[in-house]
Structure formats: structure tokens, C-alpha cells
Amino acid sequence: xxxxxxxxxxxxxxxxxxxxxxxxxxxxxxxxxxxxxxxxxxxxxxxxxxxxxxxxxxxxxxxxxxxxxxxxxxxxxxxxxxxxxxxxxxxxxxxxxxxxxxxxxxxxxxxxxxxxxxxxxxxxxxxxxxxxxxxxxxxxxxxxxxxxxxxxxxxxxxxxxxxxxxxxxxxxxxxxxxxxxxxxxxxxxxxxxxxxxxxxxxxxxxxxxxxxxxxxxxxxxxxxxxxxxxxxxxxxxxxxxxxxxxxxxxxxxxxxxxxxxxxxxxxxxxxxxxxxxxxxxxxxxxxx
Amino acid sequence: xxxxxxxxxxxxxxxxxxxxxxxxxxxxxxxxxxxxxxxxxxxxxxxxxxxxxxxxxxxxxxxxxxxxxxxxxxxxxxxxxxxxxxxxxxxxxxxxxxxxxxxxxxxxxxxxxxxxxxxxxxxxxxxxxxxxxxxxxxxxxxxxxxxxxxxxxxxxxxxxxxxxxxxxxxxxxxxxxxxxxxxxxxxxxxxxxxxxxxxxxxxxxxxxxxxxxxxxxxxxxxxxxxxxxxxxxxxxxxxxxxxxxxxxxxxxxxxxxxxxxxxxxxxxxxxxxxxxxxxxxxxxxxxxxxxxxxx
Numbered sequence: 001x002x003x004x005x006x007x008x009x010x011x012x013x014x015x016x017x018x019x020x021x022x023x024x025x026x027x028x029x030x031x032x033x034x035x036x037x038x039x040x041x042x043x044x045x046x047x048x049x050x051x052x053x054x055x056x057x058x059x060x061x062x063x064x065x066x067x068x069x070x071x072x073x074x075x076x077x078x079x080x081x082x083x084x085x086x087x088x089x090x091x092x093x094x095x096x097x098x099x100x101x102x103x104x105x106x107x108x109x110x111x112x113x114x115x116x117x118x119x120x121x122x123x124x125x126x127x128x129x130x131x132x133x134x135x136x137x138x139x140x141x142x143x144x145x146x147x148x149x150x151x152x153x154x155x156x157x158x159x160x161x162x163x164x165x166x167x168x169x170x171x172x173x174x175x176x177x178x179x180x181x182x183x184x185x186x187x188x189x190x191x192x193x194x195x196x197x198x199x200x201x202x203x204x205x206x207x208x209x210x211x212x213x214x215x216x217x218x219x220x221x222x223x224x225x226x227x228x229x230x231x232x233x234x235x236x237x238x239x240x241x242x243x244x245x246x247x248x249x250x251x252x253x254x255x256x257x258x259x260x261x262x263x264x265x266x267x268x269x270x271x272x273x274x275x276x277x278x279x280x281x282x283x284x285x286x287x288x
Numbered sequence: 289x290x291x292x293x294x295x296x297x298x299x300x301x302x303x304x305x306x307x308x309x310x311x312x313x314x315x316x317x318x319x320x321x322x323x324x325x326x327x328x329x330x331x332x333x334x335x336x337x338x339x340x341x342x343x344x345x346x347x348x349x350x351x352x353x354x355x356x357x358x359x360x361x362x363x364x365x366x367x368x369x370x371x372x373x374x375x376x377x378x379x380x381x382x383x384x385x386x387x388x389x390x391x392x393x394x395x396x397x398x399x400x401x402x403x404x405x406x407x408x409x410x411x412x413x414x415x416x417x418x419x420x421x422x423x424x425x426x427x428x429x430x431x432x433x434x435x436x437x438x439x440x441x442x443x444x445x446x447x448x449x450x451x452x453x454x455x456x457x458x459x460x461x462x463x464x465x466x467x468x469x470x471x472x473x474x475x476x477x478x479x480x481x482x483x484x485x486x487x488x489x490x491x492x493x494x495x496x497x498x499x500x501x502x503x504x505x506x507x508x509x510x511x512x513x514x515x516x517x518x519x520x521x522x523x524x525x526x527x528x529x530x531x532x533x534x535x536x537x538x539x540x541x542x543x544x545x546x547x548x549x550x551x552x553x554x555x556x557x558x559x560x561x562x563x564x565x566x567x568x569x570x571x572x573x574x575x576x577x578x579x580x581x582x583x
Contacts, residue, residue, distance in 0.1 A: 019465070023458065030458055034465030035326055051465070126300070145453060145554035147305050156454050197303030197554035200562065201453060259453065 004076050006040040007069040008267050009033055010048055014066050018055045026267060027152040036150075090117025091272070094128040094140030097220040098190065098258055100239030103280065107141060110275040124194030124219075132265045139268050141276065143198040144259040153263040154273055157280045160257050161236040163250045164228045172248040179252055180210040187211075188218035188227045188235040198259065202236070205256040291319045294573045302566035303554045304531075309472035310547040310574035313480045313536070319574035323472040326420060326464035327550040330525030331392045332532050333423050333468045335478060337401055338499065340409045341385050342492030350403065352382035358399060364428040365443045369393025382495070389499040392524060394427040401426040416487060418478060420471035430468075430527070434461050450528040451558050461527050462552070475534040475548035483536055483544055497521060500535065507561070508533040509547070512568025513575075515539075529553040531560075533567050543580040547571045 012022040013033070023030045041048055048062035058066065093111050095104045104122065112118045121128075121137065128140040132151055142148075144156050163182070165172050171181040187206065192199040192215075203213045216233050218224035221242055224235035229244045238258040243249065262268075262276045289297065299306035299321075309323035344350045357378045358370065365371055368391040384400045387393035401409070406423060413421045431443050437459045440446035450457050460466035481487035482496050500521035508531070510520045522535025534548040549570055553563040 019463075020458065029456070030460075030463040031328075031465070034463055038326070038465070144456075145303070145556070147300060147303060147554045149305055153456075156456060158454055193301075196301060200303060200560075201555055201557070204557070261456075 001039060001043050003043075004073060005266060006036050006043070007073055009036040010040055010062075011066065011069050011073060013037060013049060013056055014058055014062065017057070019051075027154055027264070027273065028150075032150045090119055091115040092119050092121065092136070092138045094121045094123060094131060094137040094142075096125050096128065096141055096143050096195075096260065097122050098143065098238060099141055099260065099280075100221070100237075100241070102239070102241065106279040107276055110279040111139075111272060114269065114272045114275045124190065125198065126194060126196070129263070132263060135265065138266070139262060139264045139272065139276070141260050141280065142263050143195040144261045145197040145201060146195055146261075147197065148261075148263055151263050151265055152268065153261045154277060155261070157260045157262075157277060158257045159238045159260060159280065161238050161255050162240065162242075163252045163255050164225065164235045164237055164242070164247050165250060166228055166231040166234075167246045167248045168231060169234075169248075171250065177250050177252050178209070179206055179254055182211055182234045186214045186216040186227075186233040188224040188233040189215050190219050191217050194219070201259075202256040205254070209254050291574050291577050292321050295319065295321050295570045298566055298570050298573060299551065302562045302569075303560075304551040304563050304566060305554075306552075306566070306570060307472045307550040308548065308570055308574055309476045310545055310571065310578055311476050311480065312578045312580060313483050313544045313546055315543060315578070315580070317578055319578065320473070321570075321574075323548075324420065326469045326471060327532070328462060328464050328525075328527070328530050328552075329421075329423075329468045329470050330461075330527040330530050330532055331394075331397075331427070332470065332475065332523055332525035332534055332550075333426075334388050334392065334397050335475070335500075335523045335534065336409050336413055336418075336421065336423060337397060337404060338385055338389055338496050339478065339482065339487050340404050340412045341381070341400060342488045342496050343412060344404055344408065345382075346489045346492050350381055352385075353380045355380060356384065356399070358395075363395040364398045364426070365431065366392075366394030366427065370395035370399075386499055386502075389523060390502045391504055398426040398428045412487075413474075416478065416481065418470070418474040421469070421474045421478075423468045424466075425468070430461055433467075434459055434527075437461075447528065447558065451556050453556050457528070457556070459528075462530065472534075472548040472550055476546040479534060479536050479546040479548075483546070497536075503535075505533075507564040508567040509535045509537070509549070509571050510568065511565050512570070512572040513537055525550075528558075529556055531563050531567060533571075535571075537571065537575050539579060541582045543583060545575045545578050547575055 016022040023033045046061045049056050108118050108120050125143040128142050131137040171177045206213045227233040228247050307327050308321040311318040345352050355378050359376050369387040371394050384396045387396040409423050435446045438449040482493050485493045509522045519538045522533050525532035532550045536544050536546050538544040549567045
């Protein structure tokens with residue numbers, strides 16, 4: 001058991017007096033929080049909290065152990081800060097490749113302003129989630145929906161996408177194009193295993209709009225743009241600057257947006273999380 | 289890969305978080321995928337309710353054939369059974385149990401639960417040593433709480449709020465600490481008791497097995513065993529992104545295998561065939577290595 005993480009759960013519930021508010025503060029859902037408290041109580045073999053319909057209160061044992069839990073957490077934070085100074089490596093930030101280059105840069109800048117030096121890794125959502133769970137990343141911007149298990153995460157940020165189509169395609173010449181008009185083109189999408197649930201949601205969104213989806217794999221915007229320019233496929237991009245000869249950008253109502261969440265394993269600094277969400281909401285490409 | 293690793297990979301591929309326990313009835317080999325973690329039961333709670341009912345019949349506390357008059361008012365909403373009927377009906381306690389199990393009738397189950405009593409269900413679970421399992425109420429209670437927590441005027445609106453992919457709902461119905469909960473291991477133990485006649489009289493257990501075997505849904509456990517030679521008896525549970533089924537898979541001449549699968553999908557959408565199907569796939573990955581072959 002990760003004792004520090006579980007103690008952080010305990011302190012949050014004790015201070016908030018309420019599971020829902022504590023889960024909100026920790027940025028995790030209530031089920032992993034209450035399971036974590038149960039595991040901690042089992043591990044320590046003592047009941048820490050009494051639950052009732054109004055909220056939560058400390059048992060005498062819980063009240064006795066709370067200051068010690070706070071002390072351990074403070075020491076751990078100090079240790080991490082000190083280690084960071086020695087290692088010279090900063091915050092390890094992961095970013096999903098479908099996030100535009102400009103937004104990725106804005107995320108790195110925002111993280112750096114809060115937490116010092118930043119090391120950015122670009123990798124598909126499933127790999128970012130594994131890296132967070134293994135402690136190889138501190139925080140990551142991942143696609144939603146994804147199975148996050150016990151990781152914490154913030155709300156869903158929805159980024160609108162444009163549809164890229166070959167200039168010669170009839171949909172490019174229509175005043176109000178629809179998804180269904182893309183019929184006959186392949187759809188350039190990253191491999192499903194990069195984010196299975198999010199991938200399925202994109203495909204189902206297109207199919208529900210009457211566009212049968214034949215997927216051609218494109219791991220990122222660069223690969224997708226190439227396929228569109230070659231006349232082979234349509235693609236969705238969250239990058240408002242992405243363009244190439246023989247490629248037309250269309251705004252299509254109902255096009256699947258890019259849904260993102262900021263996720264973490266160890267309790268993340270709320271200022272860092274807020275800064276990352278603010279960077280996601282910047283119009284990418286806007287100089288700031 | 290070990291069977292447990294294969295099961296985990298199947299869950300990930302389907303976009304769900306999953307918990308599983310499988311054990312050959314009368315054997316000791318098992319497949320365990322977080323089988324002792326608390327999970328949300330949803331309508332799987334109707335299985336302990338069924339066992340408590342047949343036990344009460346055994347004790348002479350209820351006449352299973354007594355006619356029960358059921359007016360329309362006060363029926364719990366649901367997609368099947370009495371929940372969708374428009375007129376008053378009269379039927380026996382054991383037929384209420386049949387609707388509760390075979391079509392997961394929410395209205396019938398709540399009537400049966402009120403008669404059997406929540407205390408009796410939980411006392412039975414405690415007596416059987418199923419300490420990871422706790423039933424806090426019927427479907428009516430869960431739906432009332434859910435409406436309050438998402439601020440919806442009715443059940444339809446509450447489920448619509450849960451089904452959005454642009455938000456992450458945080459409701460008690462998804463929290464094992466706040467709703468009826470169990471573990472995958474507890475449910476295979478209860479099923480093994482029903483199959484071995486140890487949790488009620490042989491006649492009572494036979495009745496329970498018959499109802500579980502008559503369950504109509506083919507899209508979860510059954511879909512994992514599309515063989516004429518296999519019979520699958522089970523009970524599903526569904527609420528929002530939660531999809532479960534616990535059951536017993538039997539091949540003629542072999543030792544039956546109990547399997548419990550609990551999932552929560554990453555996607556909020558109400559119809560996810562992949563999330564249903566992986567329950568069968570995961571069960572097959574776990575059950576196949578536990579099969580005894582012809583005895």
C-alpha cells in the first residue's frame with residue numbers, strides 16, 4: 001500500500017468532513033477515495049472515521065493520528081522538493097499527441113511558471129496513464145473518456161475540432177457541410193489502442209451522424225494532414241493553424257471534439273492543475 | 289500471459305475498469321482480478337434477495353404461492369416486467385421472485401424486498417460470512433438518491449444526466465461505500481452455495497438455480513460461451529456506466545464454474561455493446577482454464 005497517498009486521503013476527508021468535498025479537493029472520484037480510506041483502516045487495523053448520512057467525523061483514534069499523518073505528508077513534500085533540487089529534473093508532464101503543438105507549448109510554459117523546470121513527454125493516452133500509475137510522470141493531459149482506475153483527474157475540457165478534407169472533395173465546396181457528406185473518404189484517426197474508449201466515441205459520433213467510418217491510421221496531426229493532402233482521407237484536428245496545399249478546413253456541426261482531462265497520481269498542486277486547464281482553454285496559436 | 293493478465297488486457301481493450309473472480313465449484317483453483325475490492329452491485333443485489341426469499345420459504349415464514357395484489361401506484365420504474373405494466377395484477381410471491389430474477393423486474397424486486405426485509409437479507413449475508421457484501425436498499429431507494437444527486441425531476445432525466453461524455457458524474461450509485469456493494473469473491477461464494485445446496489434447502493436451491501438459468505439476457509456472460517454444450521445461469525446488474533453479471537457456467541459432465549464480473553465503463557453512453565460483450569469474453573478467459581474436463 002502507498003501509505004502517503006492513503007494518508008493524504010485521510011487528511012482530506014478529516015479536514016473537509018465530507019467524502020464528496022474531499023474527493024473534489026483531491027481531484028478523484030468518490031469510490032476510489034472511500035475504498036482508499038477502507039484500505040488504510042484495514043492496514044492500520046483501526047477505525048479512523050465514522051460515516052453517517054450528514055457527513056464524516058473522526059474517531060478518537062483518528063483524531064490522535066491526524067497530526068502524525070499531516071507531519072508525514074509535510075516531510076514527504078519537503079523530501080520531494082529537496083530531491084528535485086538534486087536531480088535537476090523538474091516536473092514530468094505528459095501530453096497526448098492530438099493536442100496541438102502550440103497548446104502543448106502553452107502547457108509547458110504554464111507548468112513551468114508554477115512548478116519550475118518542466119520535462120514534457122508526448123505519448124498516447126494509454127501510455128500516459130500507465131506512466132502516471134507507475135510514477136514515471138507527475139501529471140498528464142489525457143484524452144477522455146479513458147479508464148483512469150485510481151488516478152485523480154480534473155473536469156473534462158472540450159476542444160472544438162475542424163474537419164480537414166481534400167480540396168477536390170465535393171464537401172469542400174458546400175456552404176453548410178455535414179459529416180455525412182464525407183462518405184467515401186477514409187477517416188484518419190490514431191490507432192484505437194492509443195485511447196480505446198475515446199476512439200470508439202469518435203467513431204460512434206460519426207456513425208450516428210450517418211457517416212460510415214473506415215479508419216486509416218494516423219498517429220498525429222502531421223500524419224493525418226499528409227493523408228488528407230494526398231486525397232485519401234478526412235481528418236479531425238484541434239489545431240486551428242493546421243493547413244496544407246490541397247487541404248480545406250471545414251467547420252462541421254456535430255464533428256467529434258477533442259475531450260481532455262488533466263490527470264495525476266500523487267495529489268497535484270491545485271495551482272498547477274488550474275494553470276494547465278487555463279492553457280488548454282487558450283486559443284491555441286494565440287500569442288500570449 | 290496468465291489468465292488474470294489476459295482478463296485485465298480484455299477489460300482495457302474494451303474501455304472498462306473490471307473486477308473478476310472465477311472458481312470451479314467444489315475445486316480450489318481460481319482466477320482473481322481485484323476480486324476482494326468493493327464493487328457496486330446494482331441489480332446483482334437481487335441474487336442475495338432470492339436466496340433470502342427461498343430461505344424464508346424453508347423456514348415457513350412465507351407461503352410462496354400466496355396471491356399478492358399489486359396496484360399500479362408506487363411501482364418502481366424500470367425497463368421490464370411489472371415496471372412497464374399499466375394495470376393492477378395479482379401474482380404469487382414465487383412468481384414475483386421469478387420476474388425479479390429472469391427479467392430483473394425492479395418493481396417486483398422492491399415488493400419482494402419489502403416482504404423479505406432488508407435485515408433478513410443482510411443477516412443471511414453475515415451468517416454466510418460474506419463480509420464484503422452489504423445491501424442498503426432496493427432499486428427505489430437508489431433511484432430516489434440518484435435523482436436528488438444529479439438534480440433531476442425524474443428517473444429518465446437522471447439517467448440522461450449520467451450519460452453525458454462531457455462531464456464526470458460523481459454520484460453515490462457509483463460509490464461502493466455509499467450503495468449496495470459486494471466483492472467478486474463474495475458473489476462466487478454465494479453462487480457456489482446455491483449450486484451445492486448449502487445456503488438453503490435442496491428444493492430452495494433448485495428453485496433458485498432454475499430462475500437464474502431462465503434469465504433472458506444473452507449479451508453478457510452468455511455471449512462469452514456461444515456453445516450448445518454450455519449452459520449459463522446468471523444475474524445481471526446495470527446502472528449508468530456500471531455493467532455486471534455473476535453466474536455459473538456448466539458444461540455437460542464437467543464441474544460447474546462460478547464467475548463474477550463487475551465493470552465500470554470509461555464512456556458514459558447508455559448503449560455500449562463492447563462493454564457488455566467483454567463481460568462474456570473475460571469470463572471465458574477465466575473459466576476455460578478452470579474447466580475440469582469430463583469427470
